[in-house]
Each structure stands twice: as structure tokens, then as C-alpha cells.
Amino acid sequence: MPPIDQITTFVSDHPIETVIISVFALILLTLAFFALRAVFRVASRNLRGWAAGRPAEDILTIIAASIATGVSAQGMWRFSGDVLGFDGPLRLLLFAFIEVAVITSAVRARRNMRENFSAGIDGIAVWALTCLSAVLSSMDARSVAEAVFRLAAPLVAAWLWERGMAIERHRITGRSRINWRITPERMLVRIGLAEAGDRTTSEVDAHRRLTRVALAAKRARALREAGASDRKIRKALAELDKAMDRAVEHTGLAVDEKRQEALLSQIGALYNTSALIDLSPPVPWAPEQPQAGGGGAVAAPPAALPGSRVTYLVDDEDDEHRPADPAPPVVDTAERAARIRAARQYWDRQIERRYVPRAADIAQEVGIPLATAKKYRALWKLEPQAHALLEAAYREHGIIDTGTFPAIEVPEPVLTVNGSAPNGN
Template sequence: MPPIDQITAFVSANPVETIIISVISLVLLVLAFFALRALIRLFRRWAAGRPTEDVLTIVAASIATGVSAQGMWRFSGDVLGFDGPLRLLLFAFIEVAVITSAVRARRNMRENYSAGIDGLAVWVLTSLSAVLSSMDARSVAEAVFRLAAPLVAAWLWERGMAIERVRITGRGRINWRLTPERVLVRIGLAEASDRTASEVDAHRRLTRVALAAKRVRALREAGASDRKLRVAMAKLDKAMDQAVEYTGLAVDEKRQEALLSQIGALYNTSALIDLAPPVPWAPEPEPPAPPALPAPTAPTIAELIDDEEEDIPAEPAPPVDTAQRAAQLRAARQYWDQQIARKYVPRAADIAQEVGIPLMVAKEWRALWKLEPQAYALIEAAFREHGIVDTGTFPAIEVPERARVLVVNGSAPGSAAHDS
């Protein structure tokens, strides 16, 4: 007899029992509905403040734990012989222990920034559950599946803990030496710095020019044959043509200076063996005290007047090439830094005489350099302590014409003001 006919016959034979069963079933369905709705609300409230990946991790780990518990259910019945309530109470004790250890490990992570022994217990108990479940499998495929399910749950828990660890401590557990980024940088497919593609290409072309120039120079000094010199010169001309075309070398002063710096470093490689670098752990020698200068006389005071105030027509600077101008700029800057270290702000005339450049060029450079913090502090200290004023761009302080004297070489400002 079909099941529907059996149900119809039972209802016809037992109408009272059918009504009671229907009412009880309806009540159970209503209770199940409200319970399910409460669980859904509770889950939404729990997942409201959590990232999506954390929620998915917990859901997937719960499913894998359920698969593992089903395997333990069969193991407790088939192998251990548990039945009835005893089987219901004892079959999932390992899964409960795994969940308990996972909760304790998360608490340890939040309080002590480490999962501790509970994190190790999660993996041990998970492996034990996987082995026991697979021992009651009926086929190899089922054994592999029951081995994989608990390990998947443990792996998802571990990934959730890693996210929690990074969120709390701000760092991962370990910095791998072999990563995809490092491999790509090693084989030359990625850039280690944040340079753009155009900057990398320009640097490579300039380096190619510098190496070609070094090659030609080495062949010429070694007395190579004309054929080798012609080949090397052809490579140098080709590299230079490409650098001018693709890097803007003819108009970009920064890249011109970069090329000169590379050539200077390559040409003077042998000078490295004669260097005497300072010992990093040796005590720093005290700088010698500057010699005392005699009190300035009236003509000396006239010489100390800031050369920016002197209305002397400057001759136009003769044209120089870029390499010579860069060398002059480096020499002037080195002299300026040395004098600033000695607490002395040199005049433009001093810079022009020391480096051998026109006075107008020295004035332009000095007008920029005296705005730097160290020179600014020296000039401001001279003004605050002795009333000595550096005219021009800095500092903008109006004083009487007779007081327009800049004393920056350590002479007695009191006597200078008196003589002026």
C-alpha cells in the first residue's frame, strides 16, 4: 500500500489521535519557526560588527566540524559500541574539546598576543579526531574525506587567528625571506623602489653612457688598436644619442649632474684603495677654536659691509659649459659648508675669490644659501647679541645707514659698531 493510502487509512481509523498529533506538530512547527527566527536575529547581531571573511571562516569551520562529528558518531557506534543516550552524550567530546581550546586560544591572543598551548591543542585534537573518523571508513575515498574535514576546520581557525593577530599587534608572525615580490625583484621583473618606468629607463641609459665612456678611456690609456677604439667610440656615440633622445639629457640639468657623478665615480675607482675612512667608534676630535682676530679698523669695517649693499656694477658671467659650472657649484658649496661649520658666514666676494667665479654668480648662490637654517641662526644670533645686520633678503630689518655693517667672522661686534 502506498504511504499516502496508509496515512489516509490511519486518519480514518483513529480520528482523535490524528487531531492530537496534528496539534502537537503544529505547535512544534510554530516553536521551531520562532526558534529559527531568534537564531537568525542572533546571528545577524553577532555578524553585524565583523568582517565578511571572519563570518565566512566561522561558517565553513562549523560545517567542517559537523562533518567530523558525524564521523565520530559512526565511530562511537560501530567501534566503541555506544548506543542510545550514551552514544548521544559521548560521540562529540573531541569536537567540544577542539571548540573549547579554540575559544581559549582566541582569548589568549587578545590578552597575551599569543595562542599559547591552547593553539597547539587545537591542532592535536583535530588530528586525533581526523584519524579516529577515518578508521571507520568503508573506502579509501571516505577515509581521505574524513581526514581532510577536521584539518580544513583547523586551517580556517588558524587563518582567523592570523587575521586577529595582525589586527591586534599590527604585524604578522614571521617575515618570509622567499616571497613572490623578492623573487620578481631578484630576476629583474619588478622594481624594489618606487621609481617610475621613465626614471628607471633614464637611469639605465645614463649608466650605459658612463660605462661606454669608461671603456673608451680605458682602451685609450692601454694603447689599444685603432679598430678597438673605433668600435668603443661607436658604442659610446650610440649610447649618447639614445640618452639625449629618450632622457632629455641636453636640457635636464639634474640628469646632466647625475651623468657627471657616475662618470666621476667610474673614473676614480682606483682612488678607493687610498682612502682612509674614519673609525666609526673612535671619539670625535674637538674642533679647534678659531684664532682671535684683532679689533677691526675703519677700513676693515668698510670691507665687512655686506657686498649685497655695494652698488658695484658686476661684469656679466662668461659662458661656461655644464660640467664646469657643476664643478664650480660643488666647490663653492664645499667652501660655504666649511665656513659655516667654523661659525663664519662668508661674503660673496670671499666665495668668488676662493672658487674663481664671477661676483654676480657668487651673489646669486649666497642669496640662496644664507636662508638655510645654520646660516640663518648665525646671522640672527649676530643681530640679537650685537646688533649686526645682514642686509638683503634676510633678515628684513631696517637700521640706520651707518649701522649697515655685517660682522660674520667672529670679530668683536661691539668694537665694530663703535668704529662704524
């Protein structure tokens, strides 16, 4: 007899029992409804509280990793039944022990990350147990495609966990664990398809054209000084003239002062490349040598620097007749370094204003000994921008390097060699 007929017969033969059973069933269904609704509300409230302070990518990472872990657990369920022969409650209790170990190691690794800023041995255990689960699941596969799928699912879960840990590590420490040497950006910069800086296209093109002019000028000068044949010199001059024409046409070199200064700086650096091998810059970590006959300590005098072809004939001529400075007070390394940085900042500000300050100006402005100011000024004036200012001053006004003066012609009285105004002005 079909079940519906059995129910109908039972209701016809036992009406009172049917009513009682129906009432109890209704009460149980009502209680089950309210219990499920309460559980749903508590779970929903806890879930909202858990997800309130988490970004969407963390939530999606946890969901995806949970799904991948479930796939891995299903593979271990089949492996425990088909290979190990587990059945019934034993199979239910033992099939997912590796997945439980993976989750435990992941939780411990996250706690280590928050406390010690490193996943530690638990992070290694997550990957080792994940690989073990993947291999065991794939061994019970029925086809190659299923084996690949069984291998991929646990590894996907581990990768998502690793990325979540990397995000949290960056959020806690403010930095990433490593910086890759091979990245798409670096490869594109290496082959010349990308720009490392944030320069615009016009700036990059202008820089390349000015560099071509400077290199062509250097080649022509080298050939002339080497006594090359007239044909080679004419060819080099023709290349220089062509590069100059293109630079004037495409960069606005004739009217743009910044481009003119950039070109002079490049030429100054290229013409004086050989001076680099003779430089003797001070060693920043060398101890200061005591001065003979005094209680103070001064830095060792710098080695002689190579003289330039024009502008370095005289260096602070007016300072030679000053009386010798008294021995400077003893200062610690940190204070000395701070004064040198202040002197460098003062030098850069004056160079931006197209002035080359004297050693006495640097010493007075920053409060460092005059000998130290002379030493660093002798090095800084070899830089391309300062070198270009000194040469421009000599070409336009005949001023030799004696101190502060305007390197570009301005509507102000031109200073003489000793820094005073000429007679009649």
C-alpha cells in the same frame, strides 16, 4: 486497515473526544508557533549583534570551519560505531570528544592572542588534535577518495582558523608574524620580470641608458689609462659614442638637467671607486676622547682622507686662519646625534640647491664644533652629487673647493677663491 481509515472510524465512533483532542492540538500548535518565533527572534537578534562588528571574511571563515568540523565529527561518528563498537547514548556522548577539544583549544588560543599577542601552546594543540581527528576519520574510510576527503576536512578547518588568527594578530599588533623570503613578487624581481620600486617604464629605461653611458665611459678610461692598444681604445670609444647617442635620443639628455646630473653622479661614483678602500669614516658608537688640557670632550680627529684628482686640493682654505675654537661643552650622545642629523639635513638642502656649504657654514647653522663640521664635510663631499657639483664648478669657473659657490652657471656674479666678489663687480 490503513491509518486514514482508522482515523475516520475513530472520529465516527467518538465525536466528542475527537473535538477535545483537536482543540488541545490546536492550542499546542499555537503555543509551539509562538515559542519558536520567540526563539527565532532572540537567536536572530543575538546573531546580528554578534556579526555587527565583524568583517564578512571572519563570518565566512567561522561558517566554513564549522562545516568542516561537522564533516570531521561525522567521520568520528562512524569510527566510534564501526571500530570502537559504541552504540546508543554512549556513542552519542563520546563520538565528538576530539572536535570539542579542538574548539576549546581554539577559543583558548584566541584569548591568548588578545591578551599575550600569541596563540601559545593552545595553538599547537589545535593543529595536533586536528591531525589526530583527520587520521582517525580516514582509517574507517571505504575507499581512497573517502580517506582523502576525511583527511582534508579537519585540515581545512584548522587552516581557516589559522588564517582568522593571523588577521586578528595583524589587526591587534599592526604587523604580521613573519616575512617570507620567497614570495612571487621577490621571485619576479629576482629574475628581472618585475621592478622593485615604483618607477615608471620611462624612468627605468632612462636609468638603464644612462648607466650604460657611465659604464662605457669607465671602460674607455680604464683602457686608456692602462695603455691598451689603439684598436681596443677605438672600440671602447665607439661603444661609448653609441651609448651616448641612444641616451640623447631616448632620454632627452641634452635638455634635461636632472638626467645630466644623474649621469654626472654615476660617472663620479664609478671614477672614484678606488677611494672607498682608503676611507676612514667615524665610528658612531665610539666614546669621545677628552681634549688634552681642557675639561671639554671632542671627537677624535678623522684620519687623512685620499685627495681627489682636482677638486680636493684645498678644503676650507679660509678656515685655516681662524683662531682655534674653545673647547665645546659636554653634550650627551642623543643630543650629539640630533645635531649631526640636523647638519646632514642642512647639507642635503644646500646640495639640492646646487651649493656646497663650507664647514664654517655648517657649524654656524647647526651649532656644532668647527672640527666636527670639517670631519663630516670631508666625508659628505665624496658623495656622487656633491662630487659632481665640485667638478662642474672647477671645469666651468676654475673654482677650487673652498666653500659655498654655484656649481652650475647662473646669472649671478661668480665668486672667487676666498668667497668674495671679483673687482669691478
